[in-house]
Amino acid sequence: PSISMGSSYGPVFEEQPSSVLFPEGSAEEKVTLSCRARANPSASYRWKMNGTDLRLDSDPRYSLMAGNLVINTPVRARDSGSYQCLATNPSGTVISREALLRFGYLHEFSPDERSPLTVTEGVGFTIPCNPPQHYPGLSYRWLQKEFPEFVPAGNGRWFVSQVTGNLYVARADLPDVGNYSCFATSRIDFITKSVFSKATLLRVNSDGLSYRWLQKEFPEFVPAGNGRWFVSQVTGNLYVARADLPDVGNYSCFATSRIDFITKSVFSKATLLRVNSDGQNTFPYRNTHPSSLT
Template structure:
């Protein structure tokens, strides 16, 4: 069996001072596959990564370990290769990039001034970071801001701290805390990613007369996170309204029900869509009410794209010194969100007859639509007149040959956002017929005047021709005959209608192809047909009383039989309908 990836590699975010990082892929096959790893750098150089290249590299059973990684030597795009005697497959390309987090500006910011009972917000103004950060706030160097306990407070994924309605007790100094995160599904190598805390930012609250106002949904909302929602991610829709408390939040989707998997947090100001699918998109409406007559709402059109990944550098073109590797992938600059296709109809393993024709198709979902390339054992497949035809996601191979066509095939779906592979094995089969798994039934019984089919199902490649004999005498039947009493069907089975006693005997099926022939023999016994000697008769029964209908059948002694009853033409199920008993 050719290799298939059980675990694809995952992109890594490495800290500058990390002692070690690793990329791992796991493939299965028989015999077990061996692995290679390739790296493409910012300068478009493709390298076979081995310990002979650098003693810091160790490749063991699909796991590449890099000791003391550095950005100049180790950042880039990596691809795992698994190979055994049946073929070669390539993993999805992943990246190793280096995370950084700068320092907050060492300048005291001007106070944020707000009137009591009005709205307010404090911006974080985070330091430079790569690739992403998450936010938290503290007040007076001691207490974390707790919106779950204070519904007039809200910390958005954009980093801002919002006040729906400012109170005098909110006055004080606030500190923004940022912590580095991958932000895109990559793995952070550090268990304790770096974090930074800003200088205090003062909120000054001026006294004002109480007022009842709102709700008014802030111009910053509805806010979606991540900014480019991707299939497979947990998507957050945030909604915040200003105004006097209490404020009640609710959500709906125009023209469609909300997905059943959604859940809410933060007083229903955040709607979560876990493991988002494309069909979870639509127009989402946030409704905020203070009373039955004071309310407002805002709609947001959510469009979900395919699965995302990020590339570490600006790479003009993904080319390879090793010509067996794909050379059609292109990437964009760091930090840009990207989408790539995913397969709705992946390739399936194929076992086909020698000399036959295979039509193989794959289909990926992508926006914009994907282009397709085909690979055999890592080599790009090109059109060959009279042998191989390729039309995007459909490949036709004619005149299949074991030596030329056996191997591992991959369909690659690519658009400007990335590339996805689907892998499968093609085995071209050629061998003589045999009946080891499905010999003819040794003893088969048919009813006088009835029909019988004697199955002949050998294993053979290519598909064999069939001939039948009875008691050693050839029947000389024509395939596909539809009028004779004794017929050879197109699939090779023998069909006999209107059975008579003379049809009893020993039947032999012989299957033959270019590699040889083989036979299997079984006996057919024709018996008298079953009959109903005592049938049911009409009977009148009082409601809620028990009624009995009799049936007595007769069959030849060598045949087992069962009784079945129908009511108004429908078979009675005695297990489901307990008021019937047999």
């Protein structure tokens, strides 16, 4: 409604305070919460913090410029909260909407060393980020081995959660061995801050299995690699290029798992090999052992 310039009227807000996210460590050393009201006679201003009247004379960091509240060198522990402006003249008082003063911050990662992680080739794994205290949310990447080499997140094998910061790897490969650090970045307005964690050493074991074949009885093994005998370290199968009569006997697949300092071996039931006198052919003996040990 129109107001006659000569008549008295109560305060009407022209500008109310807006919420502020203030970056800790910012070169800007003050926060200004705006408030302006039209009134006749002119309004006086006061402020509430968290519903309680703010005594501007109680802290030299507070000052009032027209209706604006200025907080010099704001501190999260003392100044974060909800603020409201009140404009008053003899005709009445109006109170503004709430404006939140929040502080953006990103602490350093824990200085504690991180435990190494040992995984098996071909098996998926997770490296936790454990980000430091922060507000608001962060973006995450992972340093691979050394800066500025980052893991190729999003290529189908690597995935970095933008919620937890954890690194997920669908399948471990031997070249993945090395140090990995979580790299967290905070962006508030034009201020960017990044921190990174202590490294996690990743070790990748082969699939844990190696194969040999017992010939007749333990500990006599077939002489794999001599040109006539060959043991596949992928399938465990025994290949014989040429069968001779002395080869007759029982054969067992002997599988060994080595993870860190733990070794475990098992062997299959025997397969009886018979050789005809004209046995000049090539044939495989199948590994009937499971592909992994438990």
